[in-house]
Amino acid sequence: MSQRILLLGAPGAGKGTQSGKLADKYGLEHVTTGDALRANKDMETDHGTPREYMEAGDLVPDPVVNEIVKAALEEADGYVLDGYPRNLSQAEYLDDITSLDTIAHLDVDEDVLLRRLTGRRVCEECGENYHTEFQPPAESGVCDRCGGALLQRDDDTEEVATDRLGVFRENTQPVIDYYREEGVLTDIDGEAPPDEVFDDIVDVIEATDWHPPAPENVGIPRHRAAGLGYCGLLSPEMKDNWLCHAAVTPLLGMRTRSDLCRLRPEFQHRTGVSACD
Numbered sequence: 309m310s311q312r313i314l315l316l317g318a319p320g321a322g323k324g325t326q327s328g329k330l331a332d333k334y335g336l337e338h339v340t341t342g343d344a345l346r347a348n349k350d351m352e353t354d355h356g357t358p359r360e361y362m363e364a365g366d367l368v369p370d371p372v373v374n375e376i377v378k379a380a381l382e383e384a385d386g387y388v389l390d391g392y393p394r395n396l397s398q399a400e401y402l403d404d405i406t407s408l409d410t411i412a413h414l415d416v417d418e419d420v421l422l423r424r425l426t427g428r429r430v431c432e433e434c435g436e437n438y439h440t441e442f443q444p445p446a447e448s449g450v451c452d453r454c455g456g457a458l459l460q461r462d463d464d465t466e467e468v469a470t471d472r473l474g475v476f477r478e479n480t481q482p483v484i485d486y487y488r489e490e491g492v493l494t495d496i497d498g499e500a501p502p503d504e505v506f507d508d509i510v511d512v513i514e515a516t517d518w519h520p521p522a523p524e525n526v527g528i529p530r531h532r533a534a535g536l537g538y539c540g541l542l543s544p545e546m547k548d549n550w551l552c553h554a555a556v557t558p559l560l561g562m563r564t565r566s567d568l569c570r571l572r573p574e575f576q577h578r579t580g581v582s583a584c585d
């Protein structure tokens with residue numbers, strides 16, 4: 309089964325920065341309501357256009373956003389969800405349409421958030437994120453990745469960013485508190501450098517108990533399971549053997565070989581099976 313990851317955090321906490329990297333690492337969809345709404349700012353809905361809410365830093369009405377998320381999750385075989393849910397009613401809706409494997413909260417102080425938001429610059433071509441102070445491009449105003457122009461988002465002015473932080477405190481903080489009380493959320497220090505934040509999130513994801521059961525628990529003798537397919541999981545030269553993959557995948561209820569390969573260190577630790585078994 310592919311991972312379903314939820315990243316929570318205030319505006320500017322680093323959700324977009326980290327979600328993109330996680331989606332790349334695990335081959336997941338990056339489902340982001342902010343980007344989806346920005347791409348459809350002038351879409352007419354029963355509640356007006358998203359633009360009028362976004363430019364004021366307010367939440368776009370739930371029915372509009374719920375619809376976007378439902379459609380995106382239905383199409384995704386595993387995802388990193390960023391920017392949703394932003395209030396308790398969206399959290400209830402999400403609970404009705406999917407279940408989550410990992411919920412991580414990027415914790416950042418408000419004064420840092422405001423500096424991040426007002427200093428953020430986004431490539432108009434490829435959407436890559438920069439920061440004038442914390443993550444500057446090699447050449448000022450030019451995207452390192454594609455050479456596109458770097459622009460400030462309309463809602464990153466000090467006035468609108470301050471309003472967004474107020475909306476977060478009132479609406480989204482209760483969602484974070486709720487998940488924390490349920491014991492399903494992990495707090496991450498979002499003020500660490502981006503690479504450290506990423507490693508911390510990966511640790512949480514990989515500690516999630518979605519791994520296949522150990523061979524002894526699925527009623528297969530350990531050495532036979534190793535011979536059948538776990539060797540494909542554990543030894544690099546066997547990883548490309550499709551027969552090995554084909555045997556172990558249905559056995560463990562896993563869908564893709566990358567699901568298996570990424571389990572190697574944790575699996576070895578749990579079962580003691582090594583490439584030589």
Ligand code: AP5
Binds near residue numbers: 363367
């Ligand atoms: P959205 O686009 O989702 O904005 P947001 O949640 O406010 O989050 P941001 O994109 O501002 O921040 P981020 O956490 O992704 O941080 P980033 O990685 O960019 O939503 C925009 C609007 O759409 C909302 O206001 C609302 O109107 C509407 N909307 C969206 N979802 C909705 C929903 N569910 N319901 C209703 N309305 C909705 O990082 C920020 C900056 O910091 C960057 O410059 C980055 O380079 C830098 N940075 C990141 N990490 C670090 C680090 N570790 N150290 C130093 N700098 C860092």
